[in-house]
Amino acid sequence: MASLLKQQDQDDKSKDLEPVRAGGASEPAKKAIAGKDQISPFASVKLSVFLMCLMALTILIGAGVPQESQGGQEKVFEVFGPQVAEWLVRLGISDIYHSPWFLALTATLTLNMIVVSFQRVFPKLRLLKNSLPFFRGQDILKLPIHHSLTLAKADESTALIADLSVGLTKLGYKVKAEGSKLKGEYGVVGRLAPSVTHVGLLTLLLGITITSWTGFTGFQPVLLDEKLNFKDSQHSKLWVGSLPKWQVRVDGTRRENYSSGQAKQWFSNLSVVDDQGKVLHQGEISVNNPLTYENVDIYQSSWGLAKVAVSFNGHVRQLDLRPMGEKYACFLPLDQDTVLIMSLASEGKSLRVFAKRREWQAPKLISEIQTGKSIKLGDVDVVFEKAIPVTGLQYKRDPGLPVTYLAFGIIMIGVLLAAVPHRHVWVALEGSELYLGGTSRKAKVGFERSMENLVEKLKSSFTLHEQTPIEEGEQADV
Amino acid sequence: MSDFQLYLTNTAGLSSVASFWVFVASNGTKRFQGITLKVANGVMLLGFVALTVAIITRGIEAQRFPLANLYESLLWFAWATMGGFLYLCRSYGIQQLGWLASLLAATMFLYGSWLPQSQHDISPLVPALVSYWRQIHVPPLIVSYAMFFLAGLSGLLNLWQAGRLRSLAYCVGTIIAASSAIGLGTFSKVDTVWLQLLFVLSSVVGPFLAFASLKVQDAAIEQSKSAKKAAEMYDDVGYRCVAIGFPLLTIGIITGGLWANHAWGSYWSWDPKESMALVTWLSYAAYIHLRIQRDLSAEKLSIVSVIGLLLTLLTYLGFNSLGFGGLHSYGKFK
Ligand code: HEM
Numbered sequence: 139m140a141s142l143l144k145q146q147d148q149d150d151k152s153k154d155l156e157p158v159r160a161g162g163a164s165e166p167a168k169k170a171i172a173g174k175d176q177i178s179p180f181a182s183v184k185l186s187v188f189l190m191c192l193m194a195l196t197i198l199i200g201a202g203v204p205q206e207s208q209g210g211q212e213k214v215f216e217v218f219g220p221q222v223a224e225w226l227v228r229l230g231i232s233d234i235y236h237s238p239w240f241l242a243l244t245a246t247l248t249l250n251m252i253v254v255s256f257q258r259v260f261p262k263l264r265l266l267k268n269s270l271p272f273f274r275g276q277d278i279l280k281l282p283i284h285h286s287l288t289l290a291k292a293d294e295s296t297a298l299i300a301d302l303s304v305g306l307t308k309l310g311y312k313v314k315a316e317g318s319k320l321k322g323e324y325g326v327v328g329r330l331a332p333s334v335t336h337v338g339l340l341t342l343l344l345g346i347t348i349t350s351w352t353g354f355t356g357f358q359p360v361l362l363d364e365k366l367n368f369k370d371s372q373h374s375k376l377w378v379g380s381l382p383k384w385q386v387r388v389d390g391t392r393r394e395n396y397s398s399g400q401a402k403q404w405f406s407n408l409s410v411v412d413d414q415g416k417v418l419h420q421g422e423i424s425v426n427n428p429l430t431y432e433n434v435d436i437y438q439s440s441w442g443l444a445k446v447a448v449s450f451n452g453h454v455r456q457l458d459l460r461p462m463g464e465k466y467a468c469f470l471p472l473d474q475d476t477v478l479i480m481s482l483a484s485e486g487k488s489l490r491v492f493a494k495r496r497e498w499q500a501p502k503l504i505s506e507i508q509t510g511k512s513i514k515l516g517d518v519d520v521v522f523e524k525a526i527p528v529t530g531l532q533y534k535r536d537p538g539l540p541v542t543y544l545a546f547g548i549i550m551i552g553v554l555l556a557a558v559p560h561r562h563v564w565v566a567l568e569g570s571e572l573y574l575g576g577t578s579r580k581a582k583v584g585f586e587r588s589m590e591n592l593v594e595k596l597k598s599s600f601t602l603h604e605q606t607p608i609e610e611g612e613q614a615d616v
Numbered sequence: 617m618s619d620f621q622l623y624l625t626n627t628a629g630l631s632s633v634a635s636f637w638v639f640v641a642s643n644g645t646k647r648f649q650g651i652t653l654k655v656a657n658g659v660m661l662l663g664f665v666a667l668t669v670a671i672i673t674r675g676i677e678a679q680r681f682p683l684a685n686l687y688e689s690l691l692w693f694a695w696a697t698m699g700g701f702l703y704l705c706r707s708y709g710i711q712q713l714g715w716l717a718s719l720l721a722a723t724m725f726l727y728g729s730w731l732p733q734s735q736h737d738i739s740p741l742v743p744a745l746v747s748y749w750r751q752i753h754v755p756p757l758i759v760s761y762a763m764f765f766l767a768g769l770s771g772l773l774n775l776w777q778a779g780r781l782r783s784l785a786y787c788v789g790t791i792i793a794a795s796s797a798i799g800l801g802t803f804s805k806v807d808t809v810w811l812q813l814l815f816v817l818s819s820v821v822g823p824f825l826a827f828a829s830l831k832v833q834d835a836a837i838e839q840s841k842s843a844k845k846a847a848e849m850y851d852d853v854g855y856r857c858v859a860i861g862f863p864l865l866t867i868g869i870i871t872g873g874l875w876a877n878h879a880w881g882s883y884w885s886w887d888p889k890e891s892m893a894l895v896t897w898l899s900y901a902a903y904i905h906l907r908i909q910r911d912l913s914a915e916k917l918s919i920v921s922v923i924g925l926l927l928t929l930l931t932y933l934g935f936n937s938l939g940f941g942g943l944h945s946y947g948k949f950k
Pocket of ligand 1: 181182183186247248250251254255258259262328331332335336339552553556901904905908
């Protein structure tokens with residue numbers, strides 16, 4: 139019996155199976171069952187725990203130190219100053235997710251997981267088919283949780299076993315009976331958790347690999363009426379994909395505000411055009427609502443006013459705008475001491491013109507011009523032609539996505555299954571002695587309580603009294 | 617914010633404070649312990665119900681899912697802490713966790729109430745947050761954080777019942793130091809570099825000292841069978857919390873990825889907050905594998921769960937309040 143239980147619970151090195159093992163198989167026999175000798179050194183869970191901790195530490199550092207891939211290298215220098223920043227860059231810490239260290243760690247962890255999954259996790263699925271035998275009273279007493287009771291009236295025995303069978307079924311056990319013996323199993327799906335989760339993780343790796351070998355991604359700010367091409371897209375070195383021949387034209391783009399003036403939503407009207415300029419597809423996108431054409435997704439990811447077109451005495455000039463909080467502005471130095479400032483709200487409908495001299499505390503508002511209108515500044519005729527918006531478009535083709543999503547689903551199911559405790563109970567009525575016991579790998583206290591409740595219920599319906607409570611002595615003070 | 621809602625939130629906050637004191641008081645009397653504990657549980661339940669209604673009415677008032685800024689997420693956190701404890705209490709009858717859970721909820725209420733008014737006001741959403749994904753992504757995360765906190769607190773109780781008082785003291789000290797760093801980071805003008813240092817140093821040194829002093833055991837407690845049994849129970853409770861929190865964290869991270877992919881076209885972008893959630897996830901994956909492996913004693917695992925608590929704290933509140941930055945601005949208000 140010990141060996142059978144051992145087989146079901148290979149990794150249960152101690153604690154709950156201790157009493158069973160005490161009367162159980164010899165050391166070599168156990169080794170043979172667990173088969174640890176044939177397992178490669180890469181299949182050590184200790185190694186994986188160590189690697190997971192290293193990985194966690196690496197990502198922790200990556201989260202704490204600004205990354206070049208996000209804020210650019212300037213950000214690193216800005217935060218740490220030139221001396222420290224240089225070291226961070228040299229050591230790869232400021233781009234840690236692309237460092238050889240991180241890649242090597244990922245590779246080792248992957249290898250470790252593949253080996254462990256195939257050598258230790260999946261083989262256990264076979265054990266699910268082996269069903270455990272019925273136990274005798276002596277065996278039940280060796281279980282980590284057990285009760286033994288004496289039945290005073292012998293004629294109650296059939297009813298008692300029937301009652302127990304019903305009670306266990308109500309608790310969710312699948313109960314089997316053989317004469318006056320019962321065995322029950324609960325939460326066998328919990329046993330699937332490791333296999334399902336690890337299958338999911340391996341599927342995830344597959345999906346990511348497919349994507350990085352055949353997909354691409356990128357970001358391009360596009361001015362109104364201009365086109366998105368895929369020239370600057372990023373993809374991995376091992377890439378086997380191709381970039382689209384078509385381009386995406388921005389026909390319109392706007393921002394919708396809350397009444398307070400904060401941005402509520404950004405929109406862009408896009409046309410997919412081929413190299414002859416023929417429109418292949420059209421659509422409007424906004425944040426959270428992308429456009430998809432030939433498996434390429436195009437996302438609205440940012441928005442702003444890029445330029446303002448102003449004509450000075452008939453000469454049109456496009457001035458670059460800088461975002462200033464909720465507004466946009468450009469600065470035109472007129473002479474050593476004077477700067478002309480033009481500022482626009484996000485609607486881009488009216489242009490406010492300020493002047494700032496060195497001796498002034500704050501800029502002075504000179505005028506406000508509506509689109510198409512003009513003002514006279516000295517002998518210069520200034521016309522506000524229009525504001526030119528820019529829309530930030532993120533795009534990508536991700537061929538591995540269905541696999542990745544499948545993996546997400548499997549992982550979620552796997553980890554949910556891991557919360558289900560797998561439990562066994564055995565009952566044997568021998569003469570007037572009733573033995574009841576079981577094991578639970580997880581949520582042991584809950585199991586113990588449920589067994590105690592079951593015994594209490596039995597005591598109230600039958601003439602039973604307990605002989606050896608599980609733990610003699612004081613009641614737990616909790 | 618309407619008066620009704622304010623009233624409900626205050627009721628919840630006050631009842632968490634009240635239940636704390638009643639739980640504490642229950643230790644003072646052996647004779648009335650049963651009844652005091654019932655009262656404490658009742659008070660907690662009252663707070664839980666009030667908070668549930670408060671969150672729902674807030675959602676109705678705002679006409680959106682009421683989980684969009686730090687204040688609202690704190691309300692959810694307190695809600696999950698209270699709910700989690702009430703659930704555990706029903707199946708385990710673990711009363712000592714009660715005062716810790718109450719204290720945790722009360723701290724979150726207090727932290728929330730000190731936030732500037734703009735956080736309490738119902739404010740419109742920035743473009744990125746206007747999505748039904750928000751209600752799928754965030755609640756599992758907040759609830760998982762609460763479960764991890766409860767697991768860490770059970771770890772403390774395990775150390776207590778196992779007589780590892782010195783290790784316990786180091787763990788408690790660490791948690792206090794780390795939380796102070798976060799409190800100061802949120803409400804004071806102290807330079808964040810010092811606070812980052814305080815958080816990181818205490819989180820490294822504290823658990824290290826706790827591990828190192830596991831050998832020191834209180835003799836009286838060592839002898840006590842009931843303490844041994846209680847220690848085993850807290851160990852089990854801690855594992856249970858992680859077993860519930862881990863799938864929730866997994867779901868939260870994955871749905872976040874789905875949302876990001878839907879909104880921005882990439883499910884992972886190494887944003888600091890995202891990365892921190894992954895760090896926490898990996899740490900609890902390590903914890904779970906350590907459990908399966910059973911090489912570590914319950915006491916060591918308890919310290920690991922305290923480390924988990926610190927990482928959760930860093931993920932949830934630390935990254936924004938200690939000035940590490942990131943795109944997930946809902947945790948930020950400065
Ligand atoms: C990287 C290398 C990894 C290795 C070598 C590894 C190894 C193992 C082993 C040996 C088991 C025990 C199987 C059993 O008891 O039947 C297990 C279970 C499990 N693993 Fe992993 N694992 C790895 C990564 C992960 C990761 C990243 C996750 C994240 C979700 C994970 C999730 C799980 C879960 C949920 C279980 C089941 C736990 C339970 O039954 O309570 N594993 N793993």
